[in-house]
Amino acid sequence: MSLIERLGLRLLHNLDPERAHAVSIQALKLGLAPLHGRPMTSPQLTTEIGGIPLLNPIGLAAGYDKNAEALSPLSRAGFGFLEVGAATPRPQEGSGKPRLYRLPEDNAVINRFGFNNQGIDAITKRLCRTTTNIPRGLNLGANKDSQQRADDFGHVLTTASAHIDFATVNVSSPNTKSLRDLQSKDALEDLLGRVNSANETLNKKVPIFLKISPDLNETEIQDIADIALDVGLSAIICTNTTVDRDNLSSPHRNQSGGLSGRPLFEKSTRILAQMQSATKGQIDLIGVGGVSSGADAYEKIRAGASAVQLYSALIYGGLSLIPKITNDLHQILVADGFAKLNEAVGVSAEKWL
Ligand SMILES: Cc1cc2nc3c(=O)[nH]c(=O)nc-3n(C[C@H](O)[C@H](O)[C@H](O)COP(=O)(O)O)c2cc1C
Numbered sequence: 292m293s294l295i296e297r298l299g300l301r302l303l304h305n306l307d308p309e310r311a312h313a314v315s316i317q318a319l320k321l322g323l324a325p326l327h328g329r330p331m332t333s334p335q336l337t338t339e340i341g342g343i344p345l346l347n348p349i350g351l352a353a354g355y356d357k358n359a360e361a362l363s364p365l366s367r368a369g370f371g372f373l374e375v376g377a378a379t380p381r382p383q384e385g386s387g388k389p390r391l392y393r394l395p396e397d398n399a400v401i402n403r404f405g406f407n408n409q410g411i412d413a414i415t416k417r418l419c420r421t422t423t424n425i426p427r428g429l430n431l432g433a434n435k436d437s438q439q440r441a442d443d444f445g446h447v448l449t450t451a452s453a454h455i456d457f458a459t460v461n462v463s464s465p466n467t468k469s470l471r472d473l474q475s476k477d478a479l480e481d482l483l484g485r486v487n488s489a490n491e492t493l494n495k496k497v498p499i500f501l502k503i504s505p506d507l508n509e510t511e512i513q514d515i516a517d518i519a520l521d522v523g524l525s526a527i528i529c530t531n532t533t534v535d536r537d538n539l540s541s542p543h544r545n546q547s548g549g550l551s552g553r554p555l556f557e558k559s560t561r562i563l564a565q566m567q568s569a570t571k572g573q574i575d576l577i578g579v580g581g582v583s584s585g586a587d588a589y590e591k592i593r594a595g596a597s598a599v600q601l602y603s604a605l606i607y608g609g610l611s612l613i614p615k616i617t618n619d620l621h622q623i624l625v626a627d628g629f630a631k632l633n634e635a636v637g638v639s640a641e642k643w644l
Contacts, residue, residue: 296325296609308391308400312355319361327369327614330425335624336617338632340372340575340598341498341525343426343456347371347617348632349588352579352600353430353459353502354402358409359417366423369613373423374600375414376430377461380446382410383434386466390548393606394541398583399555400603402532403548405466406432411450418454428457428500431486435467441482445489452493460486463504463531465549471504476514483522498525503566505530505559505580512562516569526575528600529563530555552603556581560594564643567595572637583608585619592632593639 292300299318303311318324332346339345350372351365359375366373385407392401408414418429429451433443448458460483462473473482483501490496501524503515519527532549539554559580566576575598578591583604591599604612629635 292609292611293325296611299324300607300609304393307389308393309388312391316356316361319364322364324364324610326364326367326610328367330369330371331614331617331621333621335621335629335632336371338371338597340577341457341500343372343498345371345426345598348592348598349613349617349620350374350577350598350600352602353377353461354404355602355605357407359414359421362417362421362423362427366425366427368610369617370425371598372426372428374428374430374459375418376408376459377406377432377464378408378411378414378429378447378451379406379432379434380411380437380443381434382413383407392543392546394539394543394552395607396541397539397544397552397554398603398607399539399541399550399552400606401543401546401548401550403466403546405435406464408432411447415451415454418451426456428459429455430459430461430502432461432464433467433470440470440473441485444482444486448486448497449489449493452497453495455497457498457500457525459500459502459528461502461531463502465504465532465534474504474507474511474515476518479515480518480522483518483524487522500524500526500528500577502528502531503562505533505555505562506535507562509565512565513569516566519574520570524574526577527566527570528577528579529566529596530559530580533558551580553581553583556587560591561643563591563596564594564640567637567640568644582616583612585616585623588616588620589623589635592635593637594643595637595640597633597636
């Protein structure tokens with residue numbers, strides 16, 4: 292990490308966490324944040340998710356750039372792909388503040404934002420005028436007060452479809468009351484059917500991903516896997532934040548909301564391996580949760596992921612983490628004798644079952 296980045300992070304950590312987030316987005320927009328440039332790539336790092344080729348498997352997870360404000364600088368940070376949002380049909384404020392907590396002793400974060408965003412019309416305008424040289428996806432959400440949440444996802448997809456490479460149905464945020472109920476068998480079948488119908492009407496069909504919670508049991512995972520195969524999902528993202536609070540030491544550990552970062556690593560990796568087993572490797576998986584190093588990314592790949600996303604580690608390690616993770620992952624794959632990333636996918640999934 293450069294001295295400038297170290298000082299920048301120290302400055303941000305002296306601010307209220309939500310303020311620090313806004314300042315970091317501004318810094319990116321103003322060109323003040325040091326950026327790596329083109330994504331690092333190699334034969335070992337290239338991969339594919341739902342038919343989308345990636346130069347490297349390291350992606351930005353949803354929730355950092357909710358309103359697609361910093362797409363262009365973020366596409367020059369070394370990521371192989373980006374996900375913006377969550378976007379809902381209408382703008383919404385989200386939960387009352389404060390609603391974001393740093394847990395530095397645990398390398399973790401708790402948030403209860405509740406889908407605060409400027410709404411899909413404003414977000415689509417930005418997507419429309421920003422080109423990126425790496426694939427970008429949109430995290431689809433539902434308005435809190437919506438009478439028909441299942442239709443919100445189709446509405447957001449339809450509005451932005453011409454400007455995105457994939458869309459993620461997010462039914463796993465713990466911060467919108469009853470949203471996770473949409474993961475249950477009948478509700479999910481109905482929801483994905485509606486999203487697919489909306490997708491069918493588009494000139495350019497969008498690969499649909501599903502993002503799941505780490506707080507599911509094995510039966511629920513198998514149900515989701517069966518539905519995913521049935522409706523032809525392009526990928527599953529494992530996982531969102533958890534409501535678990537095991538083994539934390541930070542003063543903010545009992546704040547309500549979703550926990551992310553290091554303490555989520557094992558739990559989300561187990562869900563990933565279970566999903567790989569439940570789908571019999573027939574759907575591409577993205578591993579998310581607690582990744583902060585090349586070794587972590589490698590572990591997710593060995594557990595079943597064809598690509599990886601991260602967010603919380605950036606709060607502690609800054610954007611220079613991205614080229615470091617990518618470079619370290621390349622070295623590890625070479626050292627372990629893998630000519631291509633996909634040869635390593637799922638090789639130690641058993642260990643997590
Ligand atoms: C502040 C914050 C906001 C988030 N917002 C979203 C969101 O809008 N949609 C979503 O699918 N996930 C959201 N997430 C979850 C992340 O995308 C990711 O799944 C989770 O944080 C685990 O990864 P990490 O440990 O690398 O942070 C959010 C996470 C954080 C920390």
